[in-house]
Amino acid sequence: MADLKLTHLLGDSYVVEGRIKLGLWGPKDDTVLLDSGMDESSGRALRRMIEREGRHLSWVACTHFHADHVGGCAYLKKSTGCSVAMPAFESPFLEETTYEPSFLWGASPFGALRNKFLMAPVCQVDRRLPQSGEWEETDLRLVSLAGHSPGMVGYVTPDEVAYVGDSLFDSDMVEAHGMLYVVDVAEWLVTLDFLERLEARWFVPCHASTVEDPSELISVTRRHLLDISDRVLTLCRTPMTRDDLLGKLMEWLDKKMDPLRYVLNLGALSAHLSYLIDRGEVEPLEDRGRLLWKAVD
Template sequence: MEDENTMYELCRGGENSFYIQSPAKIGLVKLNETDVCLIDSGSDKEAGRKVRQLLDKNKWKLTAIYNTHSNADHIGGNRYLQGQTKCRIFAPGIECDFTRSPVLEPAFLYGGFPPKDLRHKFLLAQESEAEYLTENSLPEGMSAIPLPGHFFDMVGYRTKDDVVYLADCLSSRETLEKYQIGFVYDVAAYLDTLRMVKELKATMFVPAHAEATDDIAGLAQYNIDKVLEIADKITGICKSPVCFEKVLQRLFNDYSLTMNFEQYVLVGSTVRSYLAWLKDTERIDVIFDDGQLLWKSRE
């Protein structure tokens, strides 16, 4: 976690590119002497309020928010900031649909209508008026970098002064050592993204949940290794036919994770994605037996 004393501090990444230190880092890009845009907006209305205070302090006008993806901790400040500043909001592909209708996130994670336990700001942001991200909607000199895998159509952004905002495609070593299983929607796409990011060059990289750095390759490889470790562990658990709930239970117990509703859906959704990938790559088969779907490794 970030030190509370540095929360919402403005840090420089390049000549006109900054990031706001927060639980999910918020990018800020100066477009000219008065206008700025944001890359994501933080987790909730309170985050939006702190961002607005920073904007007011510097006499900056917010013209647009460019969301990387639609997870609640990245779009939670959208509605407040849009209401206060009339800024436009852009989000890529399916992420735009989730941003307009945020109930899709807990519904997707749960696999049905989400109970009240999942309908809170951690997983359910307030809706905002988002537009589909296009090349023409980006400021001059800024480009979007497709980063699929963590979520449906996630993107990063490269600015004119060569700062790259990497959203959630990387977790810090500390986070992975603590929680082991980072959220992944599409394992194959996620590995492709990590391998691409490992080769990227930039003046500065700003991951949302890791320290800014000028060299991302080592952390990218660490994330790749962790994905492959989890895949091997799941394959080992499935040596004998086993149902999904037992796979999940083994992972929670072996990694000393704490089960609650949020962790159940976040880790559960991720484990289902691993199982799908392992089946598609023919490392695991499914068996239907006595009204159950069982997973059985081929190895």
Template sequence: MEIERLTERVSYVPNPVNIGVVHAENSSVLIDSGIDESVPRKVSRLLEKPPLYLINTHSHADHCGGNAFLKKRFSTRVLASELEKEIIEHTVLEPFYLYGAFPPEELRNKFLMAKPSKVDETLKEGPLILDGVELEIVSLSGHSPGQIGVAVDGVLFCADSVFSEESIKKHRIFVVYNVEEFLQTLNFLEKTNYNYYVPSHGKVVQDIEELVELNRKTVESVINTILDILKVPAKTEELMKSLFDRFEITLENLTQYVLYRSTVHAYLSFLLDRKEVEREFRENTLLWRRV
């Protein structure tokens, strides 16, 4: 693990979830903390100044799993958006909303349920000054309800608003909470002009347009495939099987299942609100079909 400098005051640590570092006057400001304490433990050794501030882009466990360690070791002050704050503080909410009830032990794992940590301040879109450095909080909702990005010195830490080509090849269908907001965020990113974009998963890029278009085409492909499948009415599980077969996805565990199911539900909500699909109950079974 090593730290990569982007500007005089901005660096990042390449990782399965890239960790942002802002070099402030008397401290380091971290952006996300990784999946567990091993990440910030290693990152903190690379820093010249203590990590006294942490901004969580969103509440998914792989982004806030190191919070508790940082607060215990450095009394780090944690900041997050209002919606994401609730899940960071009550982390059972993530597997709960994915599963739809109290999650079984198999889902109470570090990939879905980080150690809870207190959020000291909630963030809204706009300027923010931490230890002498001016940052900009940017709304990037879609992947999660209150996801934010952090801009500083021409660098945008853009969280999971876009996914790398490698991530898309690996997962085929990436997790989306709100399809319409995800597409709106892509449209927003396309109009921006930062010097560097640091996605949470993948390499830093200087031009975001190609990545935006790749993500947009992936979403459109899922939409079109669902509409094609639903030319014939299908139960939710039948739709999921057909969709996963076409995208060559193989389900191997319950964690994977609930993440994909939640994403399929997001697409169905999007299409139902646009009146491109409709649903009916037949013999106590929920059926979906293309309008």
């Protein structure tokens, strides 16, 4: 992997410009990395950058358990002696990494789901962080950003830089993915309202540009979630199974399917169904041993 570029934002707050954007905060002798990239090679590139900058890595703190955010943790912990911190709810997924594909598939995952996109190297978590509030061992503040993942957090530095994980996406990412991965649509909408009020001088999403004003990213992400829910509701006017709904959605989005996309998109569709069911807009309908999903008249 090529050398990672470090962009200075303010004070002790930096962005690591890699395949996804990571955060780096703190003085040289007490540095915190925010997220660790996809795999061991990301960990190696981060270690080289830390050494090149003459820094001592104290912590790797992750926003959420998805493999592209935690994949470098095991290598960094072993090779630098740093400690690893995660939101408490997300920690078991890093300590037992078959949980992610099992969570998505609903059972022990078959071989094609045991890959680096769903399974990071296992790593013990040293500090389970609260969902929000001060993190006493550092001067970082945690903010809850649930929705994309059940216990995702953001980190706000004393310089007022907010590292917001996967809570904000731009239109290019929405177009590329078709459907963004989500576990709780209602929670994500609450998170977007929260981000509208959050006072910070820079916002650093992992999959979009660093911005001073996040309003465009907030509105793109919100519009996407509401558009997909709306489309699912429209499709449910013809009662159909969850798999048939997924097929119709992929046709509408003009996206192909494979086992990895299947479990991610089925998970996202399920989150939209939960949202619509809890709003009283969709209900289950038994039909000859099948369970169909139907728009409430």
